[in-house]
Amino acid sequence: MQYRSRPAQAVIDLNALRDNYRLARNLTPNGQVLAVIKADAYGHGAVQVARALDKLAPAFAVACIEEALQLREAGVRQPILLLEGPFCVDDLYLAAEHQFWLMLENPAQIEMTLNTLLPQPLTIWLKIDTGMHRLGLSAEQAHRWYPKLQSCAHIADNIILTSHFACADELNNDATAKQIAQFEQLQTRYAGAASLANSAAILGWPAAAKEWNRAGIMLYGASPFMQPHPQADQLKPVMTLQSRVISVRQVKQGDKVGYGASWLAKRDSLIATVAMGYADGYPRHTPSDTVVMVNGQPAKLAGRVSMDMLGVDVTDVDSIKIGDPVVLWGSELKVTDIAAAAQTISYEVLTGISARVPRIYIGC
């Protein structure tokens, strides 16, 4: 057992994760839900998340082969989709050996795949650019390459047509409906399974549900939307980022707190210093006055977040002492709100929790 005394930790509730997965499945009853566990399952631990979803998720998706190999080495047996496809020929051999599914999205990748003889057939997801203009083939390119892939001996018959939304988190933006229409136009030419929806679409765009739906952020209990939403509000936060008070001091009206002396005491105040900083992944740009729960009571960040610590104005919190528990986000404090205060998104904040923060798993 590794020695630990620093109290900063991320508690990961695997029951909440499974409940969020079931919500995704219930919202797309005619299809299957692939669990997106790239970037170490958005900071939650890919191996532990894959194991927790073992009996539920028929397949997983990651960004690259390094992430997929880590899962195979840990004994994960489900198909694993590489969302950016192969980067080189060796990726193709490894994909065939380990039964990774490949997203193919540009002609160079497709040519490399067609020209590499492989011992086992590969399952291919063919990505179409329906308007995001990041990855994917145009409709014309799809018409050119689809038949070649279909007749290739080392490519499995069931090619899955797929695309990705640029604005599905904006429920009033008609870009998503346009992307769906463009995709469905292409589907009239190519029979077979398809995949469009990410979390925002699973929750808010039922017309996007297809045979495969790709749930990422919602699995971790964070809403992709900025506003309240009846389905998204059922999500359960999976990560609680917590720590403890390590020092308490009285400051006088007019005193300043922290680096740059940016926080000014408007009255005599009590400041608690907490073992949590930007080197743990708590965003440095989170402004003073952002809520932090101390002893189960709301208090406010005071001064700049430093590398390993942050200050909280606990003047109005009852009976503060060293060792008191602090929650930075979790069920009482949404990570989406903290991310918004720091002018970022929950995805960045969750994936930014650093390796030095131990992940403690509950509900195993």
Ligand SMILES: Cc1ncc(COP(=O)(O)O)c(C=O)c1O
């Ligand atoms: C191709 C693709 N599908 C699905 C997802 C999951 O998205 P979300 O986390 O918004 O559900 C991502 C994430 O970036 C992605 O790149």
